[in-house]
Amino acid sequence: MLLLLSLGIGTLTGCGLWLMLRERTFDTILGLTLLSYAVNLFIFAMGRVKVGAVPIVEAGKTFTLANTADPLPQALVLTAIVISFSMTAVLLAIALRSNAESGSDHVDAEEPRP
Amino acid sequence: MNGAAQLMQGHEVIAPIVLPLLAGSVLVLLEKSRSRWVPLVSLCATGLLLLLSILLVMQASGGKVQPYLLGNWQAPFGISLALDRLSALMLLLTAAVASGALVYAVAGQAGRSEAAQGEHFHSLFQYQLMGLCGAFLTADLFNLFVFFEVLLAASYGLLLHGATRARLKASVHYVVFNLSSSALFLIAVSLLYALTGTLNMADLALKLPLLRPEDARLAQAAALLLLVVFAVKAALLPLYFWLPDTYAAASAPVAALFAIMTKVGVYAIARMTTLLFGVSSGGATAGVAAVALPVLALGTLVLAAIGALAATRLRGLVAYLVVGSAGTLLLAIGLGTEGTLAAALFYMVNSTLVAAAWFLLADRISAARGGVDLLDARALSGGWAPLGLAFLIASVAVAGVPPLAGFLGKALLLQAAGQTPMAVWVVALVLGSSLAMMVALARAGSTLFWKPGAGGGATVAAHVSAHVSTHLPAHVTASGALAVRPTSAAHIWAIGALLAAVLASAVAAGSLSAYAGAAAQQLLQRQPYIEAVLGARPVPPKFDVRKEMRERARESGELK
Numbered sequence: 001m002l003l004l005l006s007l008g009i010g011t012l013t014g015c016g017l018w019l020m021l022r023e024r025t026f027d028t029i030l031g032l033t034l035l036s037y038a039v040n041l042f043i044f045a046m047g048r049v050k051v052g053a054v055p056i057v058e059a060g061k062t063f064t065l066a067n068t069a070d071p072l073p074q075a076l077v078l079t080a081i082v083i084s085f086s087m088t089a090v091l092l093a094i095a096l097r098s099n100a101e102s103g104s105d106h107v108d109a110e111e112p113r114p
Numbered sequence: 115m116n117g118a119a120q121l122m123q124g125h126e127v128i129a130p131i132v133l134p135l136l137a138g139s140v141l142v143l144l145e146k147s148r149s150r151w152v153p154l155v156s157l158c159a160t161g162l163l164l165l166l167s168i169l170l171v172m173q174a175s176g177g178k179v180q181p182y183l184l185g186n187w188q189a190p191f192g193i194s195l196a197l198d199r200l201s202a203l204m205l206l207l208t209a210a211v212a213s214g215a216l217v218y219a220v221a222g223q224a225g226r227s228e229a230a231q232g233e234h235f236h237s238l239f240q241y242q243l244m245g246l247c248g249a250f251l252t253a254d255l256f257n258l259f260v261f262f263e264v265l266l267a268a269s270y271g272l273l274l275h276g277a278t279r280a281r282l283k284a285s286v287h288y289v290v291f292n293l294s295s296s297a298l299f300l301i302a303v304s305l306l307y308a309l310t311g312t313l314n315m316a317d318l319a320l321k322l323p324l325l326r327p328e329d330a331r332l333a334q335a336a337a338l339l340l341l342v343v344f345a346v347k348a349a350l351l352p353l354y355f356w357l358p359d360t361y362a363a364a365s366a367p368v369a370a371l372f373a374i375m376t377k378v379g380v381y382a383i384a385r386m387t388t389l390l391f392g393v394s395s396g397g398a399t400a401g402v403a404a405v406a407l408p409v410l411a412l413g414t415l416v417l418a419a420i421g422a423l424a425a426t427r428l429r430g431l432v433a434y435l436v437v438g439s440a441g442t443l444l445l446a447i448g449l450g451t452e453g454t455l456a457a458a459l460f461y462m463v464n465s466t467l468v469a470a471a472w473f474l475l476a477d478r479i480s481a482a483r484g485g486v487d488l489l490d491a492r493a494l495s496g497g498w499a500p501l502g503l504a505f506l507i508a509s510v511a512v513a514g515v516p517p518l519a520g521f522l523g524k525a526l527l528l529q530a531a532g533q534t535p536m537a538v539w540v541v542a543l544v545l546g547s548s549l550a551m552m553v554a555l556a557r558a559g560s561t562l563f564w565k566p567g568a569g570g571g572a573t574v575a576a577h578v579s580a581h582v583s584t585h586l587p588a589h590v591t592a593s594g595a596l597a598v599r600p601t602s603a604a605h606i607w608a609i610g611a612l613l614a615a616v617l618a619s620a621v622a623a624g625s626l627s628a629y630a631g632a633a634a635q636q637l638l639q640r641q642p643y644i645e646a647v648l649g650a651r652p653v654p655p656k657f658d659v660r661k662e663m664r665e666r667a668r669e670s671g672e673l674k
Contacts, residue, residue, distance in 0.1 A: 020294065025286060032293050039300045046308035072313075073304065076256060080300055083263045087296070090270055091289045098282040107290070109283035 005045055012038035023112070025095040025105050029088060036084035040077050047073030126173070127182035127197045129166055130205055130247035133159060138240030145234055153220040156236040160216050163243065164209040167202070174202035175629060177636065179646035181253070186652045190317040194647050196253040199633035200459065204250040204381050207463060211374045211470040212243055214612040218474050219367035221604030235275055242268035242371060249378050253647050255303050255313045258382065262299065262347075266292050269375065272368045273360065284363035291356045295346040302339035309333050316647035319389050319640055323397030330398030337391050337399040341383060341407070348379025349440045351413040358421065358433040366477030369429070373469035376436060377462060380443045383407070384458070388637040393450060395640065407448030408536055412543050414441030419550035427487045428476045431558055435472065435512050438547060439465035445540065446527050453530025455634035460627050461523030464619050468511040468520065471612035475504050478605060479562060489558055491565035502563045504609055509555040511616045514548045519620040524548065526627065 012034050019031025047070035054068055061067045095105070102109040137159030144152050173180070174197055182195040216239065245265025252258050274285050307313055309329050310321040325333050342353070349357045357376070361369050393401035418438035425431035443465070446458035479501055480487040482494050494501075507518075514520040524544060531540040619626055636642065 020290075028290055032290065032297075035294070035297050039297045042301060043304040046304040048308075073307065076304065076307075079256075079260065083260070084293070084296070087263070087267065087270075087289070087293055090267070091286075091293065094270070094274065094282060094285050094289060098279075098286055101279045101282055107286055109279060109286070 001051055002045075002049055005041065005049060009038050009041050009045065012041070023106055023108075025098065025107055028107055029091055029095060032091070033084075033088055036080075036088070040080055040084070043073050043077050043080060125182070126166070126170065127180055127195050127251065128184070130163060130170070130209075131195075131244055131251065133163055133166065134240040134244035134247065138237045138244065141237040141240060142234065145237060152236050156239065157216060157220060159240060160209065160213050160243070163247075164206075164213050167205040167209040170197060171202040171206050173197070174199045175632070177632065179636070179643050181647045181650035182251075183650050183652055186655070188652055189648045189650055190312050190314045193257045194253040194314060194316070194650065195251045196316075196643065196647050197251060198643060199629065199636050200381070200384065201250045203459065203463070203629070203633060204377070205247055207377070207466050208243065208246045208250070208374050210615055211466060211612075212239070212371060214470055214474070214608050214615075215239075215367040215370040217604055217611070218370065218608035221602050221608065222367070234271065238268045238271040238275075239371070241265075242272060244268075246374060246378060250381060253315045255306065255315060255318065257313075259296070259299050259303055262378070263296065265375065265378065266296075269368075269372065272371070273364050275365060275368065281363045284359045288356055288360045291346065295343050298339055299343040302336045302343065305332060305336035305339070309336065314647065315385070315389055316644040319395065319644055320648075322390060322399050323395065325397055327398070333397070333399050334402050337386075337402045340386060341391075341403050344379045344382040344386065345410075345444075346379065347376065348383060348444060349376050349414070349437050350379075350407075350444055351410040351417065351441075354414065354417075354437050354440075357437055358430055361433040361436065361473070362427065362429040366473050369473040370470040373436060373466055373473065376440050377443075377466055380440060380447065380458075380462065383444060384447045384455070384637065387447060387450060388455070389640055389643065392638070392640070394638075401450075403448065404450060408445050408540075411441050411445035411448050412536075412539055414438075415445065415543050415547040419547040419554075422551050422554040425554065425558075426489055428479060428489055428558060428562070429473070429487050431489070431554060432469070432472045432476050434554075435551060436469045438551060439469060439512070441547075442524070442527065442544065445544070446531075449531055449534050449536065449540070451530060451534060452631075452634050452638055454527060454534070455637060456627065456631040457523060457526035457530050459630035459633050460526055460623075461520070463626060463630075464511060464519040464523055464616060467612055467616050467619065468508055471504075471609055471616065472508050472512065474605070474609045474612070475501070475508055478609065479505070483562075489561050491561060494563070498563050500606065502559075504613060505559055505563070507613050507616070509552075509559060511613075513552040513555055515552065517620065518616065519623055519626075522620065522623050522627070 016031045016033075016035030016038055019027045019034060022028060022031070048065070050069050055074070056068060056071050057063050058067065098109050099105045104111050106112065137155065141152060141155055144155060177199070180197040181189070182197070183189065184193040184195060186192070219235065219239075242265050245261050245263075245268055248261035249258060249265060252261060270285065270289055273288060274281060303313065306318065309325060309332060310318055312318055312321055322333065346353045346356075361372055364372060387403060387407070389395075391399045391402045393404055395401075415438060418434050418441055421434035421437065422431055425434055439461070443458050443462055446454040446461065476487070482498075482501060483492050484495065486492060509515075511518040511520045514524040528541055528544060531537050534540070
């Protein structure tokens with residue numbers, strides 16, 4: 001489970017970084033999205049991965065991290081998802097407008113000179 | 115006794131966050147109905163914020179760290195705010211810069227079509243203030259991230275206002291860059307949480323020295339990642355390339371407000387390197403940036419001086435002055451002694467105010483030259499005397515020439531840096547960069563004011579652009595030509611007030627440096643901050659809802 005999760009995070013980060021460094025705004029935004037997925041999973045993993053644990057309290061068991069999953073990273077992930085989602089939307093709007101104004105979807109708003 | 119004092123304690127610590135939030139929300143509604151009260155409400159809210167921050171500075175100058183528990187949870191579990199001398203100073207600075215920028219914006223807005231200024235300028239402005247105040251007040255690392263995002267989201271909107279092609283291009287770069295740095299911020303914060311199990315800064319300061327030795331490298335990586343994130347905001351050497359384009363592309367009041375945005379990064383670095391990763395804090399992360407930070411700051415100073423010398427546009431020149439002041443501040447913070455920290459805080463006041471005044475002034479100068487920002491000989495419409503005088507004062511203040519406070523700040527820094535191992539480099543490069551900036555400003559001033567011949571004056575620009583390839587493309591100030599407004603009294607008031615504040619900081623240098631010294635001392639004595647934040651007790655609730663619900667359930671159960 002842990003190996004799968006870390007491989008997933010690594011793949012997402014790698015793809016995200018590669019896409020982010022490309023010259024078209026669409027690729028860059030896609031890369032940022034993948035990177036934010038990777039970061040969200042990373043936050044989630046930082047709360048220690050547990051399989052089959054209850055989220056907060058189970059009747060009859062003491063409330064310690066041995067018995068439950070850590071609820072805080074889940075709350076953090078929620079915040080991070082909302083923020084990265086809305087920021088990506090803003091960036092998309094800016095990129096579309098930039099494309100409309102300059103007629104180019106290059107990140108520098110003009111085609112590179114050959 | 116203590117409980118009574120806690121009960122008496124008001125909510126003034128959170129007021130600088132709530133006030134702009136409320137004002138911004140009201141403004142969104144008013145803007146929707148295109149009310150003519152919008153500028154007035156915005157001005158009143160910012161004026162109130164200024165009064166409030168003066169009050170908070172007076173309160174904090176006593177030396178007591180004032181905690182505030184959001185949601186009334188005991189400290190490491192809920193989110194805490196804390197007001198100390200540094201936070202209060204930053205709040206006052208924010209409110210002062212915002213007031214100047216807003217008066218200027220309102221002056222520029224009168225009678226202009228909505229499309230040029232943007233419909234939601236004032237609400238975004240208030241939200242940006244909310245993010246700034248929150249970032250200065252919070253004592254929680256994740257909350258700091260959230261407030262960073264608030265101020266960034268607002269700044270994206272503000273930067274885009276009156277979207278021209280150059281602004282759109284700068285926006286794409288700026289947003290992508292900041293989103294990537296937000297990703298790094300989240301990685302660093304969650305790493306620290308995984309290692310210590312806490313996000314409260316005071317609690318982190320206690321837990322970091324107790325880390326197991328095998329976690330030392332991870333903790334150092336997290337600490338340095340955090341510093342990278344803040345260095346992006348503060349425009350430190352390898353990460354400042356976004357700043358000149360962005361600041362040069364923004365409209366003048368927005369650029370003036372952005373002058374405080376780099377200082378958020380500087381503030382965060384000052385807070386982290388004293389509270390969490392200070393040399394004396396113990397543990398693996400102690401002094402983690404003690405060498406890298408001053409060296410990079412020195413590099414920033416050199417490149418800022420070169421950039422200022424090579425700038426072909428007044429806005430670009432001013433942007434490099436901002437980079438230079440950030441370099442000086444980070445150098446002083448990186449050296450990390452009490453003397454250099456005090457010098458940094460002293461210099462921060464002056465450099466922020468003067469940077470804001472500069473952006474407004476640059477806009478007026480280009481307006482007087484028919485909307486042209488290029489540093490070339492060109493006819494100046496209107497009198498050159500007021501603009502020239504303002505240019506002189508602002509130049510003297512920003513370059514660090516006696517008798518203004520910029521000089522005093524640098525002198526304090528050099529004096530305090532004399533005892534550090536890097537003294538030779540600090541003295542040489544700080545003085546060298548000051549000289550270079552002075553030369554750049556003198557050349558710009560003589561071109562702008564002493565060669566008012568129309569036409570035939572492209573020589574300076576052509577001469578300069580031969581040296582540098584990083585100057586801005588020609589269409590950057592195309593917006594300037596669209597948005598030229600004659601200089602009104604309110605414009606002069608805004609610039610004059612900011613410059614007057616700069617002069618006042620020189621006149622009141624004694625009390626200001628005493629305050630800065632006390633703030634630096636408070637930063638380095640971490641114990642009172644930690645005790646205040648962790649020792650804050652939740653206010654006992656007047657109505658215990660859960661107990662009431664239990665009782666009600668019991669009663670209804672009995673009734674059944």
